Amino acid sequence: MLAVIKSYALEGIEGYPVDIEVDVQSGIPGFDIVGLPGSSIKEARNRVRSAIRNSSFDFMPRKVTVNLAPADTEKNGSAFDLPIAVGFLAGTEQIPDAALKDYVIIGELSLDGGVRRVNGILPLLISALMAGHKKFIVPRDNAKEASYILGAEVYALQTLSEVCSFLGGILDSKPVEHSEYSSDPGVNKYGIDLSDVKGQNAAKRALEIAVAGGHNLLMCGPPGAGKTMLAKCVPTIMPDMTFEEAIETTKIHSVAGCTDSEQGVITLRPFRTPHHTASLISMIGGGPNSKPGEVSLAHNGVLFLDEMPEYQSKTLETLRQPLEDGFITVTRIHRVIEYPAGFMLIASMNPCPCGYDGSRIKECTCTPLEKRRYKSRISGPLLDRIDIYADVDGVDYSDLKTGIPGENSAAVKARVEKARRIQRERFAGTLTHTNARMSNAQIKKFCTLTPGCDRLVEIAFDRFKLSARGVSRIIKTARTIADLRGGAEICETDIAEAIQYRVRETEA
Amino acid sequence: MNGKLGALVWMNRICGFATQKMQRLLAIAGDADIRRQFPSLYARVAQMMGSDTAGLMMQTCTDEELLNREFDLLARAGIRTISYADEEYPALLKEIPLPPLLLYCKGDISLMQTRCIGIVGSRDPSRYGLEVTELFSKTLAKCGLTIVSGLARGIDSTAHRAALEAGGKTIAVLGCGIDKIYPADNAPLYKKIEKDGLLISEYGPGVPASNFQFPERNRIISGLSEGVLVTEAGQKSGSLHTANNAVDQGRDLYVVPCNITSSRGFGSNMLIKKMPHCAVFSPDDVAERLGIHGYKEPVSAMQLDFIEEKLVAGLGYAELNFEQLLELTGLGASELNATLTKLELFGIIKKLDNNYYGV
Structure with a gap:
């Protein structure tokens, strides 16, 4: 008998529908999955078999063919475990198939029959909802993330037997309650405040302007002057994320598998600090599964490149497209994916390799050639995309100890929000959002x-x-x-x- | 082709002899034209330099075509050649022991007739060294002196650049072939000097830079100049060599005192210790010793308000950083930035590294 289950797969940060057709026939027993399954899907048969047996269903020895339609796109991930298992049970008439066509089913199985969380629930559900699907069965651990989608009837279940009882009408489960997005305005959740940085009024002012206009910023100063600390304060003075921004950001993080099941959506602006040994792929995205890279994970937030000249020049040059366009196009053999990458770039560097060129405290030990090489590592075209340059000087101990605390982040943030409001009005109806663009x-x-x-x-x-x-x-x-x-x-x-x-x- | 010049170009470019050898050959020839008379001099030259070399010279001495091709090549590259017998040859340079017999020049050769001062120093200077160099070079160039230096990194480049920026004249004496730019990153400066100043070298086109040529070059820097100013020299700086040359050649030596706690100025301070009368404390000191009038910067016509006065006065006392200026003026970061820009634009103050400002 044939059973068809609706599910969704990821392409970039969008979902596309996949019909999972499970055909169970008598014949020589076997379990085949066709429709370009990746290796994690090929392994699904073992998980499905164990999960079915451990949920006290019967894994009958039949000739089973599973087709993932459309059959010509390569599919990856473990989100089809649950729909395949449900399809098998329906195909062997262990559960009624009447209700199946109403639901989109997504979930990974564990061997004991439990349903595990999957990546990308938010983009999958949003795409499915836009395509007209209303009812969803998702893993319990993804419930929070799914709860932010208005209009979706989401059932978050924990085991395969729960799913089967629910579909059979035995278990009466309530849909997940819709969560309202709130970013708790006025509360600083970043664990750092601008008033923690002593002195550095010039740099603080530069930060304020950079954030207010979305300008990219380069800070230059000796080691330990406080460049990194200043950069970490940037999210605290950025305007709160709107719901749309939060969803956009969460979508990307969800695809990359770095969302938190407690939190659901990401309410804090991302602050990404890739290490300077970061590879090109990890920076811009790609790899076998075309995952989003650091530039996309920093979308709506800050990409901080500490010690910018230490990065490979090739990696730095790839930043040019996202800095210009706000998105990055990742081209691979099987697909071309566009990831959003609208970040604010904050970079820091030392004045020279030893860090003390021009310092009043310590003598610089670099040769002129070393200095020139160091500075030439940041190319002209990249420097062209940086609007604001700030010198950051070391702080005196007396300032550290007795320094009057400066303004806190909230006060600066209020001014930034006002300036952003003016810009929104100015650029209403255009693609530009900030002065920098x-x-x-x-x-x-x-x-x-x-x-x-x-x-x-x-x-x-x-x-x-x-x-x-x-x-x-x-x-x-x-x-x-x-x-x-x-x-x-x-x-x-x-x-x-x-x-x-x-x-x-x-x-x- | 001019007899003397032809003979020199023949010896230098075709036979590949440096100044010392050329001088010995010319001494053998006496008043005669060495090229035309070579067959009669062959025996003595062979005795002195071996028969192989003499044989080569014999083969090429009357080859007019070869020589003309060489002159063509030089002319096409825009290179002027000046022999010690030409009237363009600077009189001062003739006084030194072993003066260069043949100079390759690019640019305005009349600069060699002007009053010159050499400014030399470390290739790896401190910020102080650069600042001093800029000050002296600018001011002395404005006094009408031509600044002579060696187009090396650090002090040399700064001296050239400052002279040109002040609208003055400068001569760069190269330690490599006249067409070679060494160090390569000085290419923009090289082009600028070629246009607005003068490049000279004892070495013809194509001669690569090599260690022993730089000390040889130094004798020309001091030879061209009435005096040599050392702005900052480390313990083993090549500029100490130039300073010694200057003294040997009977030129004035001026040394700017350096920071005693920094190794970068050790050589300069040692010079002062040995020759205390060399110490100079301002460009006016140098001008005075050369018997010229010092240059007075015209007083800025800009009206400063109270806070700006205070700021400029504060900076006149010591270099201050942004935080200290905030405290001094009582302005906010935003207003202070605006004020600093205005003063910077009118050339009253300047921004230094690490957020420090100075006058």
């Missing part, structure tokens, strides 16, 4: 300079030998400074301040 036409439209400002830019252009791109970066930054101030027009002090943050070209 303004096109040239938008710069012309929104950043009119007074004659005074114009003169200032002109003097700076001559004196600091700026490039045309350098000028547009200064104007964009000045726009953000004006937004922070709440000013409609860019004034001279805004431009003057922005000029301080220009990227200082290293001397030839």
Whole structure:
């Protein structure tokens, strides 16, 4: 007898429907899975057999053929265990098949008949819901994640026998209660606050501007000056994630298998710090299963590259596309996948390999060649995508001890949110969200300079030998400074301040 | 082709002789044109340099075509050749022991007739060394002196660059072939000097840089100059060599005192210890000893407000970092940044490394 179960598989961060057809015939006993199963699916037969027996059902010796339709796309993962087992039981008439067509079933089986959590529940369910499916059976451990989807009737069950009783109408299970998204505004959940960083007012101000306008930031300073700590504070002053952002981010993290079953959706902005030995694939995504990489995991959050020149130059150069477009295209033999990658880049570096060039405390021991090599590791095109450059100096001990605590994150965050609101209104109806992503036409439209400002830019252009791109970066930054101030027009002090943050070209 | 020049180019480019050998050959020839008279000199040359070398010279001495091709090559590369007998040859350089007989030049050769001062120092200078170099080079260039240095990394490059930035003139004496850029990262500076200054070398095109040539080059730097200024030299710096040359050649030596706690200025301080009268404390000191008027920076016409005055005064006392300036001025980070930019734009202050500012 033939049973058909609806399930969903992942392609990037979207789901697509897979019909699991289980045909049970009499004949020489065997269990075949066809339809391009990956090795984790081929192994499903062993899990299914044990799970069925250990759930006190009968694994009858029959000729069983399982087809995963569409048969021409390669499938991976363990989410088909449960639908295959249910299909077998329906095919052998151990459970009634009347209710099956109403449900989309997703889940991995353990040998004892338990249902285990799978990755990517959120994107799978969202895609299925959009395709018109309403009822879902998912693992209990994925319940929290699934509960945020409005309009879905999700049944989260714990064992194969529960699933069978439920489908047979014996077990009366309630659908998972819908969870409201709340990001607890005003509560700092990051375990760090800007007021913990002593001194460093120049860098703090640079951070504020960078976050307010979505500008990429490069910090340069000796080891131990507090660059990493400052970077860690960035999420605390970023605006709270909206529901849409949270879902987008959770989708990616869910696919990558790094969500937390307690929490469900990700409410904190991601702060990703890939190590400098990170491979190209781990950074941009890909590999056999085309998993999202660090740039995508940092979507809506911060990608922090500590000691930027230590990264492989190839890895750094791949950041150019996501920095420009906000997404990354991963091309592999079997598929081309587009992952969102809208992150804010924060990079830090030392002034030289030993870290003490120009320091007042310690003498630098690097040769000129070493210094030049170190600096040349960050290519011009990459540097071009960095709007704000901040020098971070070491802190005096007296500052550490007695330093008056500066502003806390909440106060800065309030200003940032105000500036972001102004930007949202400004760019309403366009694809741009922040000042950093303004096109040239938008710069012309929104950043009119007074004659005074114009003169200032002109003097700076001559004196600091700026490039045309350098000028547009200064104007964009000045726009953000004006937004922070709440000013409609860019004034001279805004431009003057922005000029301080220009990227200082290293001397030839 | 000019007899003397032709003879020198023949010996240097075709026979491959350096200055010392050329001088010995010219001494043998006396007043005669060595190329034309070579057959009669053959025996003595063979005795001095061996018959192989003399034989080679014999083969090429009258080959006009070969020589013309060499001159063509030089002309096409834009290289001027000046022999010690030419009137363009700087008089001062003739006074030194073993002056270069043949100079390859690119750029404005009239600069060799101007008053020159050599500025030399470490290839791996401290920030202080660079700052001092910039100050002296800029000011002295503005006084009308031509800055002579060796286009090496560090102090040398900074001296050249500062002179050009101040709108002054500069001569770079290379320790490698005139067409070689060493170190290679000085290519932009090389091109700039070729355009606005003068590049000279004792070595013809194609000669690679090699260790022994740099000390030889140093004697030309001091030879061209009325005085040599050492801005920062470590214990084993090549610039000490230039300083010794200067003294041997009877030139003035000026040394800027360095930080006594840093090994980077050890050589400079040792020079001062040995020759205390060499110490100079400002560009005016140098100008005074050379008998020229010091250069006065025109007073900025910009009106400073109260806080800006305070800031500039504070920086005049010591270099301060951003945090200290916040405390000094009582401004917020945002206003302070704006103020600093304004003062920086008008050239009153400048930003240093690690968020420090100075005047």
